[in-house]
Amino acid sequence: MLFWHGGNLNDYQHSIKHKGGRYEYGPGLYATTHYETAQKYSKGSRKLYLLDIAKGNELNNSTLSVELTNSFIQSNVIKTKRKEIVERLEKYNKNGQVPASNFVTILLNENALKPAKMNNLREFLVSNGIDYELVNSPFGWHETMIVLYNMNKITNIKQVLPKDKIKIYDLSTVSESENMQSIIACRTTKIARILHVSEQLKLTKHDKAITLYRGLEEKFNSSYDLSRTDAPNGYSTWTDNPKLAKQYAGKNGFVYKIELPASEMGESFIDTDGERSLFFKNEKSAGLSGISGNEYLIYHDHENYFSNLIKLTNY
Numbered sequence: 001m002l003f004w005h006g007g008n009l010n011d012y013q014h015s016i017k018h019k020g021g022r023y024e025y026g027p028g029l030y031a032t033t034h035y036e037t038a039q040k041y042s043k044g045s046r047k048l049y050l051l052d053i054a055k056g057n058e059l060n061n062s063t064l065s066v067e068l069t070n071s072f073i074q075s076n077v078i079k080t081k082r083k084e085i086v087e088r089l090e091k092y093n094k095n096g097q098v099p100a101s102n103f104v105t106i107l108l109n110e111n112a113l114k115p116a117k118m119n120n121l122r123e124f125l126v127s128n129g130i131d132y133e134l135v136n137s138p139f140g141w142h143e144t145m146i147v148l149y150n151m152n153k154i155t156n157i158k159q160v161l162p163k164d165k166i167k168i169y170d171l172s173t174v175s176e177s178e179n180m181q182s183i184i185a186c187r188t189t190k191i192a193r194i195l196h197v198s199e200q201l202k203l204t205k206h207d208k209a210i211t212l213y214r215g216l217e218e219k220f221n222s223s224y225d226l227s228r229t230d231a232p233n234g235y236s237t238w239t240d241n242p243k244l245a246k247q248y249a250g251k252n253g254f255v256y257k258i259e260l261p262a263s264e265m266g267e268s269f270i271d272t273d274g275e276r277s278l279f280f281k282n283e284k285s286a287g288l289s290g291i292s293g294n295e296y297l298i299y300h301d302h303e304n305y306f307s308n309l310i311k312l313t314n315y
Helices: 035-040 066-076 079-090 100-109 115-127 190-203 242-249
Strands: 002-007 029-032 047-053 063-065 097-099 132-136 144-148 154-159 164-166 184-186 209-216 235-239 254-261 279-288 291-299
Touching (some): 002 035, 029 035, 066 079, 079 100, 209 242, 242 254, 242 279, 242 291
Antiparallel strands (some): 002 047, 029 144, 132 144, 209 235, 209 254, 279 291
């Protein structure tokens, strides 16, 4: 199973410790099939990784002995909450077994463990043969997040470097036969990329050109930090209406345009082949001061994006 992880695994050990407030789904290593989510957590001193995790026993398919859970509660749960936790857990007791997911959920919802005890919970789950929990769409991207308890299930770790070219972003579409090499390939040089684009433009010059506009209060800066905008990470927002762009630019601002081949437009962030499109029409419309237009998102890390395609207009 392949997942993205944003963090720091340089000093990777078979122990993941959590600080207070950082274990919403339980103690473990968090990873996701959604690229943008992992990338968000890889800022600063943190890094982006691709993890290969072997299949194992999932929390929601597992049960625990009531005798063992009661023993754990007496040894680890805050004293004033022990009786309540035991009583709540008893409601799920069937033949001396309780669902492991109910056990973890009750402990977390009731804040029954102090931060120093959270790793004990992870070790308890692993000792009882539970390797991880899979959570569906926790951030609303139809992704899968894994909370990994058993670090021995990690079979390979690859740090994703700037020079690496990511071929598939949405790992939820990846089949079990795929490996790391099919996800990430070495990025071509800047010169090779430019030649590739030049050849592609020759092949697609018959395509219909889509002209988009962007209004800025200040002059365009190709090195501007896009994370300071309200657009999704790595994207800039554009419109097909130059008058709307002028409204965003303001009286003393600047309106820019870019012409892109229609063949490069996708339907969403990720196309049906698992590739990230150069640009696409966003679902929501844009408007200001009674002037409206369609909103488009352009992906700046796409191999066919170049800032010199952006031109200043006379609007």
